[in-house]
Amino acid sequence: MSKESSLIVGLDIGTTKVCAIVGEPTYPNGLDIIGVGTYPSYGLKRGVVVNIENTVQSIKHAVEEAEHMAGCEIRTVFAGIAGGHIKGMGGHGMITLRNREVSKRDLDRVIESASALSIPADREIIHVIPQEFNVDGQGGIKDPVGIYGIKLETKVHIVTGQVTAAQNLVKCIHRAGMDVADIILEQLASSEAVLTPDEKEIGVVLIDCGGGTTDIAIFVGGSIRYTENLTLGGDHIDRDIAVGLSTPVAEAKRIKEKQGSAYADLVPPDETIEVISVGGRRSRTIPRRELAMIIEPRMEEILSLVKREIIKSGYQDFLPAGAVITGGTVIMDNTVELAEKILGIPVRRGLPTEVGGLKDVVANPVYSTGVGLVLYGTRYKGDKKLRIRDEKVFKKVFESMKTWFQEFF
Ligand SMILES: Nc1ncnc2c1ncn2[C@@H]1O[C@H](COP(=O)(O)OP(=O)(O)OP(=O)(O)O)[C@@H](O)[C@H]1O
Ligand SMILES: [Mg+2]
CATH class of the missing domain: 3.30.1490.110 (Dna Ligase; domain 1)
Structure with a gap:
């Protein structure tokens, strides 16, 4: 009981995967990750729940796996929210x-x-x-x-x-048998896991490029200044590849993850890849550069939209710490190089590192939001007034404002 009550669980319901992460706070203010569960997500489009039952199933699977690993029962979660409606x-x-x-x-x-x-x-x-x-x-x-x-x-x-997007999210979690401690904007969660206090102080933009969305957060002077959610991500690249190479979307995704590059000029001209064609025809061999030439314009589009948001924010000249990119899409080769070219500022890849326990498992850009949700949740420690969000009474939790606020001092 005492162990379980101190555990904090983050539930990242993404467009491509649902992941549940169990964290155990350690003395004095560290965090051990003791459970990780991931399952493909079939109920979301562009960051928003569009199919309740599918989402519930994905949540259940991810949570069961995390429970099994951590040896605990998950009752309450901190959940992320994203999408174009934000x-x-x-x-x-x-x-x-x-x-x-x-x-x-x-x-x-x-x-x-x-x-x-x-x-x-x-x-x-x-x-x-x-x-x-x-x-x-x-x-x-x-x-x-x-x-x-x-x-x-x-x-x-x-x-x-x-309201409805948030309610659907809460409904899925309730149906999966859990309560929601709070709902947190996904890129704020990610920023907890991948940005350093120094970066936030001197000025930095966090870009979380996932499957269906690209989420932005700008920090200057230690505080959040601007947030934006774009409905474009890695899934769009899969469709471009499927069309461009006449291959099924699943195969397009596979070759993207295995051999994709975001910057065609950086791919050696002699490298080749195998591509399966639609309709069961024989596979072909094509230059890897050809694949990169399909990926690059889409990545360029996404990054150009991000740049437009940075300019719109008015903070483009206040980001000496540059950009930190995270989310599954940035695992791809040469995303840092392309982002530096398009954004014109220094760029690094961000992944959760400042945790113990299953450190090696979560040291991956796909876990930035999940680990960030746990880090966000740990700040509630000892707060007896922690409120459980309810589907019907869906008014803003004042406590969560206080949490941000405590971080301040
Ligand atoms: N090695 C890789 N190379 C390129 N892309 C990759 C790689 N690994 C994963 N991805 C892509 O990352 C995307 C998934 O990222 P992530 O898990 O961060 O998304 P998500 O959180 O489920 O979605 P969202 O946050 O947009 O709702 C998919 O498009 C996937 O194909
Ligand atoms: Mg995500």
Whole structure:
């Protein structure tokens, strides 16, 4: 019981795979990964649940495997959310200080005031993340507790999503027999697992390129500044290859994962690959460069859209730490080189490394979100007010705002 109650579980319901990751916090603030379960995902399109039953089945399989490995029963999970319906925007909160001195309670109040904005009835607030505080006109304050003043203001980043998309996600998890502790934007989870505090401080963009989505998060001055979710990913490359080489999609995916390259010029001209044709015809041998010439324009499109978002954010000149790319698609050869060319900033591959236990298993860009969800969840440790999200009462959890907020100090 005592062991199980301290375990934290992340459930990443992706377009290609569902993965459940069990973490055990270690003293003083480490984390051991003790269970990993993965199963192909058949119920999502572009990051959003479109088939409940298929999704439930994938969740059950992934969770069973993780339970088996960890020797525990999973009852509550931290789940990721993504998809084109997610919107990030700036917000502002303001209150007057009754006691002329900022208290912890005032921080909660001012953040709450920032989330009191009017959003359409079909949208739901997923995160309200404070960036900085301002006391009586003095801005740029990270920890205002104890400061004297009359007026407290905060700048926040607000993430909203479609109520129905979030409800469907929660419904699948409930049907699979578990509760949801909280829902976390996937790229925020990934950033927990792959970015260093220094990178977030000096300015960095995280790009999580998965099967159906590419998710972006920009951090400057230690805080989240911009988020965007694009509905393009590795699955689109599979379809391009299937059409371009007249081969079944499953075969296209296989050769992409085995021999793909994102940058045709970097593929030696003499390398060749075998391709099975549709309709059971004999396999052919083609230059590997030909495959790369199909992949590159799609990767270029995705990265150009990312670049457009970076420019739109207004932070393009504030990213000295460059870009960190993660998600299954970036495993492909030469994605770092192509990303550097398109984005014009330094790029590195990111994967979860700062954990113990099954470290070698999760040291893979496909596990960034799953491990990040566990890391996010560990910050709830000891918080008795941890709220369980419910399908019907689907109002924003104030606790999750506090968590982001605690990270701040
Ligand atoms: N070695 C590889 N080379 C190229 N692509 C790869 C490789 N391994 C995995 N991929 C691709 O990565 C994608 C899956 O990545 P990931 O597991 O991060 O996605 P997901 O989390 O399921 O989806 P999403 O986050 O978009 O909902 C697939 O398109 C898969 O083909
Ligand atoms: Mg993903």
